[in-house]
Amino acid sequence: MSHCFRLFVFSHLLLLSLWAAEPAPKIPDGLVVLTFDDSVASHATFVAPLLKKHGFGATFYITEGFEFVQDKEHYLTWAQIKQLNADGFEIGNHTRAHKGVNTQKAAEIDADLVHIEKRCTENGIPVPTTFSYPGYATSPVATEVLRARGYRFARAGGARVFDPAVDDPLTLPQAFDSKPASTLEQFKVAIASARDGKIAVITFHGVPDIRHPWVNTDPVKFEAYVAELKRSGCTVIAMRDLARYLPSPKK
Numbered sequence: 001m002s003h004c005f006r007l008f009v010f011s012h013l014l015l016l017s018l019w020a021a022e023p024a025p026k027i028p029d030g031l032v033v034l035t036f037d038d039s040v041a042s043h044a045t046f047v048a049p050l051l052k053k054h055g056f057g058a059t060f061y062i063t064e065g066f067e068f069v070q071d072k073e074h075y076l077t078w079a080q081i082k083q084l085n086a087d088g089f090e091i092g093n094h095t096r097a098h099k100g101v102n103t104q105k106a107a108e109i110d111a112d113l114v115h116i117e118k119r120c121t122e123n124g125i126p127v128p129t130t131f132s133y134p135g136y137a138t139s140p141v142a143t144e145v146l147r148a149r150g151y152r153f154a155r156a157g158g159a160r161v162f163d164p165a166v167d168d169p170l171t172l173p174q175a176f177d178s179k180p181a182s183t184l185e186q187f188k189v190a191i192a193s194a195r196d197g198k199i200a201v202i203t204f205h206g207v208p209d210i211r212h213p214w215v216n217t218d219p220v221k222f223e224a225y226v227a228e229l230k231r232s233g234c235t236v237i238a239m240r241d242l243a244r245y246l247p248s249p250k251k
C-alpha cells in the first residue's frame with residue numbers, strides 16, 4: 001500500500017469518526033412543523049407559493065381518499081404533488097383511502113401505506129418517512145406497522161406541544177389544529193409553546209377547504225398566521241426535518 005493511499009484512507013476514517021461524533025443540533029426555541037392534510041388543491045395553488053416566499057418548510061400529507069380520484073378541481077393532481085416535492089416540500093403518507101386505522105387490521109394498514117408509497121415512487125417522489133393519522137384515530141397496531149415500515153414520525157391529534165422527552169415520535173401530538181373558528185391569539189399561544197426542547201406541530205387542511213368546510217382555513221387568516229411565524233422568528237420546517245434534531249436511536 002502506498003504511503004499516499006494510506007494517508008488518504010486515514011484522513012477519511014478520521015473525517016468519518018468526526019462526522020459520527022457530531023451531536024444533533026440543539027432544538028431551538030420557536031421550532032415549528034407545518035403539516036397540511038387531505039391533498040387539497042389549494043395546497044399547490046395558494047399555500048406552497050406563500051410558504052416558498054418565506055423559505056418555510058412544510059409537509060403535505062397525501063391521501064387518495066374522499067373524492068381525490070374524481071374531483072380534480074378541489075383535490076391535488078399527482079402532477080401538483082410531484083411539483084410540491086420538486087419545490088422542496090415533504091410529501092407524507094395519509095393512506096390510500098383515509099380510513100381510521102383503529103378500524104383496520106395490520107395487513108390493511110400496511111396495504112394502504114404501500115399504495116401511497118408506490119404512487120410516490122411512480123412520480124419520482126421519495127418514499128414517505130412520516131405519516132399523519134386519518135381522522136386522528138391511532139392504534140398500537142398501526143404504530144407498529146409504521147415502525148416496521150421505517151416511518152420516523154407520525155402526527156396524531158390532540159392540542160398540546162410535542163415534547164420529545166416524553167412523546168412517542170410515532171404518535172406525536174399537534175399543538176394547533178386550524179379550524180374556521182381558530183384565532184390568531186390561539187395560534188400565538190401554540191407557537192409560543194415551542195420552547196425548552198418542545199416543538200409546535202401545526203395542522204391545516206385546505207386553505208381554503210371548499211369540500212370540507214369544517215376544517216377550512218380562510219386564506220386571509222392563513223396569511224396572518226404565516227406573518228406571525230415570520231415576525232416571531234420561528235424556524236419553520238417539514239416533519240422529516242425533525243430527524244436532524246432527533247436522530248433515531250442506535251440499533
Ligand SMILES: [Zn+2]
Pocket residue numbers: 037038094098133134135
Ligand atoms: Zn385527513
